[in-house]
Amino acid sequence: MSQSPRFRYEEVADFVAGLAGRGALRPGMRAPSLREISTQQRTSLSTAVQAYRLLEDRGILEVRPQSGYYVAKAPPALPVPTTTRHSIRPAKVELSGLMLDLLEHASDDTLVPLGCAIPNQRLLSSSKLDLVLARTARVKGGQSNTYSPPRGEMSLRLEIARRALRYGQALSPDDIAITCGCTEALALALDAVTEPGDTVAIESPTYFGLLQVLRAKRLKVVELPTDAVTGVDVDTLGDIVASGKVRACVLASSFSNPLGCTMPEDNKRAVLRLLAKHGVPLIEDDVYGDVHFGEERPLPFSALDTHDNVIYCGSFSKTLAPGYRIGWVATGRHMARVLETKFATSLATPVLTQVALATFLSNGDYDRHLRRIRREFADTLERMTRVIEQAFPPGTKVSRPEGNFVLWVELPEPADTRLLFAQALEKGICFAPGVVFSASGKYAHCLRLSGGHGWAPGSRRACARSAPWRARRSRGALQVRDSRLGQRIQSRCTMPASGKQPPVLQSQTVSRPSAGDSQRSTPWTPLRLTHLTRFLRPFPSRFLPSTRCCCTSCTSPRSAATANRWSLPWRWPSRPASAVPSVGAKSLPPWARPMTAVRGGCC
Known part of the structure; x- marks a missing residue:
């Protein structure tokens, strides 16, 4: 039986839908204008209008007044957190000791800032x-x-x-x-x-x-x-x-x-x-x-x-x-x-x-500032949600706020984010455990992630390839396969003994588990930080722990390999040589003028 002939506007619509499906047009990106698509596809403007209306009906494109057509953002695949029932009897407030630890680490710029909900200075x-x-x-x-x-x-x-x-x-x-x-x-x-x-x-x-x-x-x-x-x-x-x-x-x-x-x-x-x-x-x-x-x-x-x-x-x-x-x-x-x-x-x-x-x-x-940070926070939460879908274990639930810059993540029980918090601090990561948000110590399997740091250009790398994984219950913790992942986590969060900088993760595609993975006899390694560190991989390297410093009297043999951004020659016009401070000083007079950067020494 012969198929009915396709209309020209359907072919144009399939072409644009294919661009979105292959990733050439990502969610939130502006689609080609009607005039551009009609010129490229050698069709009339009315045909292009009909094609875009069809894509809008399919939910692939969305129209924004006085702006054009944009690729619609796909709804998150993860469900929202469940509603927890509580006793309606009055009770005293029982605070977790983790609250003071969380506040103490809020201002520590050596930690990955996913803990306290404080906007990053770059965004303000x-x-x-x-x-x-x-x-x-x-x-x-x-x-x-x-x-x-x-x-x-x-x-x-x-x-x-x-x-x-x-x-x-x-x-x-x-x-x-x-x-x-x-x-x-x-x-x-x-x-x-x-x-x-x-x-x-x-x-x-x-x-x-x-x-x-x-x-x-x-x-x-x-x-x-x-x-x-x-x-x-x-x-x-x-x-x-x-x-x-x-x-x-x-x-x-x-x-x-x-x-x-x-x-x-x-x-x-x-x-x-x-x-x-x-x-x-x-x-x-x-x-x-x-x-x-x-x-x-x-x-x-x-x-x-x-x-x-x-x-x-x-x-x-x-x-x-x-x-x-x-x-x-x-x-x-x-x-x-x-x-x-x-x-x-x-x-x-x-x-x-x-x-x-x-x-x-x-x-x-x-008002201009608010318009900018709203776009920034909305984009950050959208990206964080996508990475959570890929990196966190099956059964994870995440909130879908229409404002603010925090996400509430519910992990499958019996995960305990209190233990995860202690391990995360050792790896230079800070987040908010769920128990600090309850007067009765509930939500031990939940955590809050802050997006107040924004999403820098370096964050646009795709998640690094990870081996097939799955989660199971064992001794009240999530057990994750693939011991090699633990080695990559260690190299990501610590400085090698040789003093070299941690390698920069390259953009890779994420592989999904195959049907036969569950049948393989791969050893199990308990990694409570596995899913959190997978989530952190796309974040900018400036949030990762660093051992670089700016001292001016370093004699370490590895100083040449760890030159930092403050090791610059500077010019002080109309100043005697005795008035010029040593190279590497952070406090510079207002009349200082930077010249070409060179490699310098620090420990």
Whole structure:
């Protein structure tokens, strides 16, 4: 039976689909324009339009207004994490000792930065903000060397109120109090509505900094089951609130940490009605609200509230200036209590950083900065998810946030990320174990990975080839085949004794396990770090541990082989020879001018 003749637009559509299938057009890339494809395929423009519409119906291409056609991103192959049920009985906060270890290693730049959710300095507009800060110190330095008003600088509160109007939050500058980060804002809000011994309803898993605050305030908690997509279970919250045991509720309105979930607007309204009915105040954590990947920012609870029952907490730590430690709390009827507590704890927030940040917000630089980091974080999480699909064991589940820059990964039980964390630190890797996000020590088989470091050009290498592998249960740990993989991990994360630099991984394709692999008698080697190090292979080499230094008096015989980037000759015009520091000094005067780099010595 002869086949029906194919239309010309179908042939064009198959040609473009083949480019996407072979990897010539990767997900997120811009497809050839209609005029380009019609010229290349020697067809009419209307035929090209029909072909692209067919590809759009198939889900291969997507159209972006005023931009063109792009290759659609394929949905992740891994499922989302499951919702864990908890006891609704109030309990004390039991913190894991790993939390302090995690915070201690957060600022260690020798570790692969997958632990704390801190944006990388490369992604922040630090240079522009530094110029604004320097100009503010030069012009208004004397005026800024004093205590700020109790609520904070008026200029910054005015800018925050103006930005809040964009997403339906009608705030007055008098409704805002500047704090030392969002953590202090949460602490002040809890002090305003609770007393020691009260019970607070929280998400689970939740931000471990909130757990620290709750324990310091001697508050009990009820962990609410939280879906990785829609957020808190409203029915369970209603049962708990109706019991009369809860004095306050702390929820993240958008892109929670670590799940990355966002409650639908209908659910938010239901939560507000429920809490207002029983007189339970809501403390809203919206620190990730500006890091949204969609066209519009999700509305916070405070923009939907009609009962003045929400205490809003925000910060610039996740978007602009983590080191400035500037956040804010917005409330109406609880402001007097908030100011009393702030006066007794921190008294005031530094003035100079407030004025500089207000200036930065007013000139439009912040909006341009947000658009850039949103694209960067969205691309980073997309790439991280793809690598997790290839490198992590079968049965792994990963979150799909529409904002922020963290991923919640659920490993197949009985994996224990506490043991994995200790081994990872020895290899120069830092991530956040799941137990630190629970008040009762749950989620031992989960972990959180931060994408705040971004994805540099060096990260675009494909995963290196690995031998066929599979996971099984043995002594409560994941056992992975292929002992040669352990040798590659060792050479990746350590410096050879000869002093040579670690080899750069070349781009290779990933081989999938064949059907006969399970029948082979390959020895089993317990490698708890196997899947994590497979995940790390595409990351830039600058995140890997290094033993290079910049001393100026090195006599090591391997110095020539480990020359670093600071070993440069420099020219000091109009300076005597005695004023020229030794080669290799990091601190260089502003009048120094670099010349051609040469190999130098360091240990």
